[in-house]
Amino acid sequence: MPVLEMIRTYPADITLDRDLMADTVSALIECAQACTACADACLSEPDLAMLGKCVRTNLDCADICDTTAKVLSRHTGYDAGLSVAQLRSCIVACDTCADECAEHAGHHAHCQLCADSCRTCSAACERLMDAMITT
C-alpha cells in the first residue's frame, strides 16, 4: 500500500498510529476520485436534469476529501485542533454525499459505488478523529 510505505519513511515522531493514518488517507483519496467520477457520470446520464444537486454534492465531497487527505499527509508541526476541525467537515461532506447518492443508487451504479465509498471514508475519518481526541 503506497500511502503506508510513504508514512513509514517520515523522519520524525508521529503521535498517532501510522497504519490508522494511512488507512484514512487511502480512504480519502479513493473517495475523492469516486466523487469526481460520479459527478462526471451524472453529466452523461439521460436524466441529468434530476441530478443537479447530486453533482454539486459530489464536487464538494471531492474537494473536501482531497484537502483533508493533504492535511493528514503532513505531520510536521502537527496541530490536532486543525486536523479535527477538517475531519469534522469531511465527515459532514461524506455523509451528505452518501445520502444524496443513495437516492439515485437504484438507477445509477456509479451513485451506488460512490455512496459506498463515502460511507467507508466517513467511518475511517470518525475512527481517526476519535484517536486524535483521546490522544
Place this chain on the structure above:
Amino acid sequence: MPVLEMIRTYPADITLDRDLMADTVSALIECAQACTACADACLSEPDLAMLGKCVRTNLDCADICDTTAKVLSRHTGYDAGLSVAQLRSCIVACDTCADECAEHAGHHAHCQLCADSCRTCSAACERLMDAMITT
C-alpha cells in the same frame, strides 16, 4: 469585482446576502494565493531550517481556503451544515497560519503580508458563518 459579478448571475435564490458571500470568497482566494506564495518565499530564505512549520501551516491554509472558496462558490442544493463545518475548519487554519507567520513577520515581509491576509480571511469567514447560523 469579478466574484460579485459572477454571483449576481446565479439563476436561483440564494438565502444569504450576495455581497457578503462575494466578499468572503474574494478573501479566501486572496488568502490561498498569499499562503502559496509565502510557503515558496520561505523555501528561498537563508533561514529555511527555522521555517519548516511555517511552510506546513501555509500549505494547509492554502488548501483549506481554496476548498472553502469552491464550496462557497456553489449555491445549488445549499447545505448550511456543510458550509458552516468547512468555515469552522477554515477559521482554525487561518488563525493558526496567522499566528505562525506573525512569529516570523519581523524578519520576513512575506510572513507579515500573509499573516494580514489570514486575519482578514478569518474575520470574513466569521461574519459569513454568523450569518449562516442565524439565517
Place this chain on the structure above:
Amino acid sequence: MPVLEMIRTYPADITLDRDLMADTVSALIECAQACTACADACLSEPDLAMLGKCVRTNLDCADICDTTAKVLSRHTGYDAGLSVAQLRSCIVACDTCADECAEHAGHHAHCQLCADSCRTCSAACERLMDAMITT
C-alpha cells in the same frame, strides 16, 4: 493588488517581470473562480440537460487554472520547461471553455462572463509564455 504585493516580497531573483507574473496569476485565480461558479450556475438552470458538456469544460478549466496559478506562484527552483508546458495546457483549457460557454452566452449571463474571463486568462497566459520562451 494582493498578488503583486506578495510577489514583491519574494527574497531571491525572479528572471521574469514581477508585474507580468502577478497579472497572470490574478487572471488565473479569477478565471478559476468564474469557472467554478459557472459550473454551479449551470446546475441550477432549467435547461441543465443541455449543459453537461459545459459543466465538464468549466470543471477542467477551474482545476487547470488553479494548478497553473500555484505553479506560477512558486519561484524557488524555477523551471521554464515545466511552467511553459503547464501554460500550454492552461491556454487549451481556457480556449475550450471560452468556446463552449460562448455557445450558451445568449441564454445565460454566467456563461457570457465566464467566457470573457477565460479569454482574458488565455491572453495573459500567452503573454507570459512568450516572455518565458524568449527569456
Place this chain on the structure above:
Amino acid sequence: MPVLEMIRTYPADITLDRDLMADTVSALIECAQACTACADACLSEPDLAMLGKCVRTNLDCADICDTTAKVLSRHTGYDAGLSVAQLRSCIVACDTCADECAEHAGHHAHCQLCADSCRTCSAACERLMDAMITT
C-alpha cells in the same frame, strides 16, 4: 481496484481502453500523495536547508498530478487536445520531480520512494498519451 470499478459504471462510450485509463488515474493519485508526503517529510529533515528546491518540485508535481487525475476521471465531452496537453505537462512535472528526488534518495528513503512513484506515473502518462494520439 476502486478507480476501475468506477470507470466501468460510466454510462456512455469511452473511446479509450478503460483499464488503461484506470491504471493511469491510479498512478496519478498515488504519485500526488507521495509528493505531498515527501514535501512534508523534507520539512522535518535536519538538512532542510538543502531541500528547498525538492519541496517546491514535490508541490508542483502533487498539484499537477491531482489536476491531471481529475481531467482524466471525466469522460463527458472528451477533448483529446486538452487531455494530451495536460498529460504532456504532467510528464514534465513527474520527470523533473523524479530527477530532483533521486539526488536525495541516498539520504532520504521518502525521496527514493517518491522518485519511484514519479517514474511509474510518468510512464503511465506516456502510455495513455500514445494511445490518445493514435486513436
